[in-house]
Amino acid sequence: MTTENIDIKHIARVEGHGSLYVTTKDKELVDVKMSVDEGARLFEAFLKGREFTEVPEIACRICAICSASHRVVSTKAVEKAMGIEVNEDVVDLRRLLVWGEYIESHILHALYLALPDYIGHESVISAAGEYPDVVKIALKLKKLGNDLQILAGGREVHQVTPMVGGFSSYPTKDRLRELKQEILDAREDLQTCVDLWATLEEPKFERETDYLAIRRDDEYALVDGDLATLDGLRAPVEDYKEHIQERVPDYSYAKAGIRNSHGFFVGALARLNINEDHLLPFARSALETLEIDLPSYNTFLNNAAQLVETAQVFEMAENTIDKLLASDMEWYEPEVAPRAGTGTHITEAPRGTLVHSYEFDEDGLLTYADIITPTAMNYTNLEEDVRELYPSINHQDRSGIEFMLNRLIRAYDPCISCSCHLSTVE
């Protein structure tokens, strides 16, 4: 009997530090352990005692790539706790900030981090020689996402303008008009990427699992909605603990999401599976070009799904800008005063469902925080996928096996620094 360990230390081209340990005996898989090696920062603990106004600013530092989503979901949870209502223009400007993040994050993942696997390169840097045009388009599209984040948030990472109750400054209508034109002009570039992706070969792999996302009746839900699953669950976000559980693996700094004692999948593919009926024309045509049949159970298609969502967000951003341009954009300042309260909000960050839940005392100081990130939710599912994939790749040599495992993990777009700040165990 030969026991072999396939240890992939420091999974590359993902955000943060993670490793995968696979033990096999005579080519049969014995054990799979995904380990998050990022140091524990204990956000939920050190947020305690902070004023409600500063919680979103600190909480968004959990993760840079999703900083806009963390900022917005955290702000909404605080506002729910404080009973603060904001006007529609503020809501729309926040949405615009998040649309910018989607464009930036999806392009970064699909084209910078995942694409090299499909075209035989070790990185986008090395791919730049052979595919200069694609790399230039990727840079341009990513910058467009960042420009939107700057327009609404003042900076591309850890935005500075979003506040509890509104923004510290607002964009001009001229700038909004310019940005809309840039998005319209960029459609062609995005189409080029979709067309290119349609020529790539996707690994064959299917495993039906539980898909979870937020959902609403009137549009493709990205910022707010009810909790939903592909098999029909609809539940208010406040009840999240009934539907999302966690375990604490003793080999990792992250907790792992479970549902009905199994893993579940969150992210672009889950959202497409659950919210397909709300796709706008540009996204629908991308879906057709990429020949994705929904619902899809192939984890690897999560990358292609990100491109479909980018098209969706292009159109949503165009519509949101139109709406802002048609409004008076008279920003009013709601009263922002502390009170005791609790607030939970759930959003879709680009890489999946994200929970922030808080309690405050009467001075508005935080007494309890529970934050569950997408990577934590996907954790168990990822290990289950490795188990399922392994028998189909175990005939390959070691480097081939490692390559496929790396690809599988990357398809999740894990954001590992996120994943170490997980919930309190009750």
Added chain:
Amino acid sequence: MMSDNGKPKVGIFGLTGCAGCQLNILNIEDHLLDILGLVDITTWVMAKQENSDGPWDIAFIEGSVAKESEVERVKKIRENSDVLIAIGACATHGGVPAIRNMRDIEEMKGTVYGAQTSHLDVIPIKPVSHYVDVDAELPGCPMDKMEFVRAVMALAMKKTPQIPNYSVCYECRVNENPCLLDEGKFCMGPVTQAGCDSLCPSYGAACEGCRGPIAQVNWGAEVKILKEMGATADQIRRKFLKYCPSTADMEEFQELTL
């Protein structure tokens, strides 16, 4: 030690942090290809599959030292690099997570992980300079991407990157911003090192001090202003130590009566 192509070998490393400073390198879309032309990035796990174990001419480190194994890691990187640059508030001053150093760590572990905490390697969070010599620091949360571009250009010419030694207020005046202290906002501009082009005040938001204290910091004057505006001692303390908790070790800070 230069690469065969005569360019300096560069390694980019992340310790414990949010990866925002590394992301900001990828965010230099307009100059990324030029930067890549100046140097040879031989190690960057976040962006590359193939990564060398050194040596490097220049190493950039993001994130703070938050566990025992990271102490070894920074020492190894230091041994194998000619020039070592700490990037971002975590690496230069501890960053927001280092707020936890002022609390009971066992209790905090329990809050987050429940009973299962024995596998956690958790030590007080420190900036990189606590363990090894650094040649320069690019502060900020995140590090300013244009400051990074200027630093790479300087380093490629074998110069040390220059960081301004005046306060954010100076940049505010240059940008003709109205003073936020006048509007009753608790702004940290007077005690914070410039270099971000007074980003937050230019957007009407108070400076939170993410770039750390300036060299000749006058904490006393800032405390006085904030107190007169109605800030409590707790609020001031929280503000002063938000991004740069290692500031608490500064002599001037310890003498401060809030």
